[in-house]
Amino acid sequence: MFLNIKKWIGVFVYPFFLLSQVSFAQSQTTNFDLAYYTTLNLDFKASKSILSSLENTEIPMGDLYIANLNDVLELIFSENEERYDLLKKNEDIRLEQLENASSDSPYIDFFEAEIKMQWAFVKLKFGNTLSGVWSLRNAYRITEDNIEKHPGFKLNFKTMGLLQVIFGAVPDNKQWVLNVLGLEGDVESGLTHLKALSKEPTQFTLEATLISSMIESYLLERHDEALEGLISNTSNQKTMAEVYITSLILMKAHNAQAASLLLQQALEKPEANAPLLFDYLLAEALFQGGMYNQAKTHYLEYISQFEGRNQLKDSKMKVAMCEYFLGKNASFKNYWEEAKQTKGATSEADKNADAILEANTLPNFKLLQIRYAIDGGYYTLANRAVSKLNLEKLTIMEVHEITYRKARLAQLKSNYTEALSLYNEVTSNADILPESYFIPNSFLQMGYIKMEEKEDEQAKVYFNKVLEFKKHPYKNSLDSKAKIALSTIDGAGG
Secondary structure: OOOOHHHHHHHHHHHHHOOOOOOOOOOOOHHHHHHHHHHHOOOHHHHHHHHHOOOOOOOOOHHHHHHHHHHHHHHHHHOOHHHHHHHOHHHHHHHHHHHOOOOOOHHHHHHHHHHHHHHHHHHHHOOOHHHHHHHHHHHHHHHHHHHHHOOOOOOHHHHHHHHHHHHHOOOHHHHHHHHHHOOOOOHHHHHHHHHHHHOOOOOOHHHHHHHHHHHHHHOOOOHHHHHHHHHHHOOOOOOHHHHHHHHHHHHHOOOHHHHHHHHHHHHHOOOOOOOHHHHHHHHHHHHHOOOHHHHHHHHHHHHHHOOOOOOHHHHHHHHHHHHHHOOOHHHHHHHHHHHHHOOOOOOHHHHHHHHHHOOOOOOOHHHHHHHHHHHHOOHHHHHHHHHOOOHHHOOHHHHHHHHHHHHHHHHHOOOHHHHHHHHHHHHOOHHHOOOOOHHHHHHHHHHHHHHHOOOHHHHHHHHHHHHHOOOOOOHHHHHHHHHHHHHHHHHHHO
16 A cells, blocks of 8 residues: 555655754764764765764764765665665664663654654665665654653654654645554644744754755745844855755755856865765756756766766756757757656656656647756746747647746746736636646645635635645645645645
């Protein structure tokens, strides 16, 4: 019964996990601080070297925790199967050490729950779904017990807050799984816990801020609030982990240009130890802005060296598209065919690439260029591409897609009256667009506009419309966002 769990957890887990321990409690031991900073700077070999000579810290088992974080971050970023097979035994070793600890400190159970939660994310990423979900359940139970034993230990609510968000984002058609496991979630409640922790004058303020910002951006579509929180509570001297997370939020906020600058600055540092996911994310930002030669360079770097499977199909398709836009037809055909032959992974990017590549005909690349330019916030480029279209040569489906893209442009530029008119035009043609995400996402965006305009009852009508659609490519993601928006409105009204 757990076969589809990864589909709905994976949408939210991996971005959140990458910042799940961004600011650890400080120790009086200089080497401890250095080991932790080095881990967050994603220099895993250097961190392990420091940890090998690290003695006990003031925080019980603090060194053990950093060692675990080092392993897990390495696996999340690299997706290296051989390293996973080698390192996965460390989970049980460390949990046994915690169980044998003589201390009654609340940190012991806190670390046990965190380690189980971290390895749950790794297991899900490497396809061990049942074990991963069970680990999340155990982390939830351990945290519940620690809250009961140590109600004043505020760090419990970091773990519980993140788990509540993950479980609360599960679509309604998968909630029965949580009921079987005895779990419950609430996005707003989880976010409240994390925001409360971010206001505490502790070393965990930055961590809670980053997690809260990711939730606001990825689940609630409140990008301005997410970025405001980042600017207020992060320093200019960012670790590589902070750079990656900030870039993810900027991309989600349709600001690929700012993300590309941040990523390029990080990659140009002589001491940089950036994982290949930095190259992929930078390629995405450049591609959206029409900088195809530069984007191709970073996609090819990712393709040639990445040890996992995620985003490889998408990257090869994007290289082909770069060649197409650069007028290199022969190499376009070669890369396109190579992308078609590449086995896709579970990432949303690969699933989208698979749908495009397996279609009976080549896509309309001008429409794709418009789509990616809007995603990246390159509105001038998108408008220019729209103006060059010959509507008479478009299919009826493509005409409606252009209407949808114009609606997105108007919404993102805060032209809400125009956006609503265009979205209504899209939704009135639902019979022509079967199983397309244009219709449900139009209703979702209209709901967000009405929330912005403080017309909550009308917003609820639109969000409920999203949930009525039974089948489309982004059903889990859109249903979760609609469900969260509805609970947000109901919570505010209560």
